[in-house]
Amino acid sequence: MRCPFCSHMEDRVVDSRASREGRAVRRRRECLECGRRYTTYEYIEERPLRVVKRNGEIAQYDRRKLLTSIEVAAAKRPIGAADIDAIVEEIERELDRSDDTDIPSGRLGEMVMARLKSRDHIAYVRFASVYRNFQDLTEFYEEIRELDEKSARSAMRRYQEELPLGAAAGREAERGAE
Ligand SMILES: [Zn+2]
Structure with missing residues (x-):
């Protein structure tokens, strides 16, 4: 110095x-x-990660929001806080390796889904159905931020009412969004 x-x-x-x-x-x-x-x-050097919504609006990346959206999907499933932290760590590491600072919200959602899918199918389907229903992760954050955990879960149930939670449920969730 x-x-x-x-x-x-x-x-x-x-x-x-x-x-x-x-x-x-x-x-x-x-x-x-x-x-x-x-x-x-x-x-620690902070990277100015930003999330680009589908309508083109830009929001500052918020780790807390990402954690919360996964926590809600993983409620009462065998995915603990440590697993959720690990998922977010993995996603942030992957984003760090790329030079992009503007992340399409769709890509962020896909990154979460890929990781949930390999850990717990039900949490994956919950996340996928709500996420695809909103078509935009940021919208999803805003919605669940307004809700306490219990009403978030019942809202989630409403969104996935017609989605079977079986072996092919992942594909069903994808088809349901089309
Ligand atoms: Zn001196």
Whole structure:
């Protein structure tokens, strides 16, 4: 770090601690040339991921919204909080590997469905039926944000009433959306 007082390039860290609720590391540094102290903050680089709705509107990617939409679909299924975290981690890692910062909401939905499908078929069908019903994940977030968990589940049941929850249910859900 270049000293803000004398521009010397060498320093020593005299104190290092978590800051801003763990989202930053605060380091107190001492210049090896002039001995004056200054503070630096280290953050994880945030990628400005954005979700593009089907109508072209753009919203900031929101991890909490993605988690909630999966939690509702996975309610009372053998998919725990750790699995849901892992799904979101996987999706974010995949998005990090690509250079796109604008993610079509349809692609985000497909990424969730692909992962639910391999973990729990019922959660997959719930997610797919509601998601495809709304045709837009952002709309779905907004809808379920308004509901508590119990009414979210009964809303979900309404949306999937005509969908059989059997072995071919995934394909049924896809056909149902056409
Ligand atoms: Zn200095």
